[in-house]
Amino acid sequence: MIKINLLPVREERRKLGARQEKILYLLVLVLVFIGVFYWHTSTTKKIKNLRLEITKADQEINRLSKVVKEVEKFKKDKKVLEDKIRVIQHLKANRQAQVHYLDEINKALPVQVWLEFYQERRGSVIIRGKALSTDGIADFMRNLENSSFFGEVELEVTTQKDSSVGDRKIRINDFSLRLKTIESGDVV
Numbered sequence: 001m002i003k004i005n006l007l008p009v010r011e012e013r014r015k016l017g018a019r020q021e022k023i024l025y026l027l028v029l030v031l032v033f034i035g036v037f038y039w040h041t042s043t044t045k046k047i048k049n050l051r052l053e054i055t056k057a058d059q060e061i062n063r064l065s066k067v068v069k070e071v072e073k074f075k076k077d078k079k080v081l082e083d084k085i086r087v088i089q090h091l092k093a094n095r096q097a098q099v100h101y102l103d104e105i106n107k108a109l110p111v112q113v114w115l116e117f118y119q120e121r122r123g124s125v126i127i128r129g130k131a132l133s134t135d136g137i138a139d140f141m142r143n144l145e146n147s148s149f150f151g152e153v154e155l156e157v158t159t160q161k162d163s164s165v166g167d168r169k170i171r172i173n174d175f176s177l178r179l180k181t182i183e184s185g186d187v188v
Contacts (some may be wrong), residue, residue, distance in 0.1 A: 040153065101125070101149055101181060109144030112136045120181065125150070127177045137175050144179055152180040 101120065105127070109115070113136040117128035131137045137158060144153045156176040163172045 025122045097149075097181075104147045105144070108140060108147060110136045110139045110143070113140050123181050125177075125179050125181055127179070129175060131173045131175060132170065134173055137173060141177065144177070149182055150179045151182060154178045 063147050098120070104117075105115070105118070110131075112132040113129060115127060115129040115132075117126070119126045134154070137155070141153050141155060144150045154177065157174055158175045160171050160173050162169055
């Protein structure tokens with residue numbers, strides 16, 4: 001009987017299968033290495049690009065912060081200029097009122113009364129002066145109350161002092177008045 005020994009074929013197949021498995025494992029290992037290398041390279045490239053974008057964004061933020069500071073400065077300057085324009089417009093609107101106020105004070109001033117100080121602020125006028133008699137101060141106040149430009153005339157302070165004029169001594173009354181102005185829109 002003839003015996004065929006099939007063992008070497010099986011062994012050959014097994015060796016071939018083992019070799020194919022080694023090649024497959026080596027191929028998988030190479031593919032994994034290539035995959036890891038590609039992933040590492042792309043991740044490094046992404047990190048580098050993100051760092052570059054962060055640097056550019058920081059530079060843009062610095063540039064824009066300077067622009068924002070300039071804009072804030074321009075806004076402050078604009079507000080200051082608008083306030084100045086508003087004051088100028090107010091002064092232009094009230095320019096005629098000032099002339100009327102001073103003219104009216106001059107008309108109301110009695111003969112023996114003279115003024116030393118005049119200040120107008122926010123619808124209120126402060127007047128300081130001197131008079132030879134308290135009747136002169138009273139007449140001045142009455143004349144101002146009868147004026148169409150002033151109201152609420154109040155005597156704040158009055159004091160008497162002796163003063164020498166040549167060889168004569170006379171009493172002089174110092175006074176301070178506060179009065180309200182009528183709105184400039186009412187002044188014609």
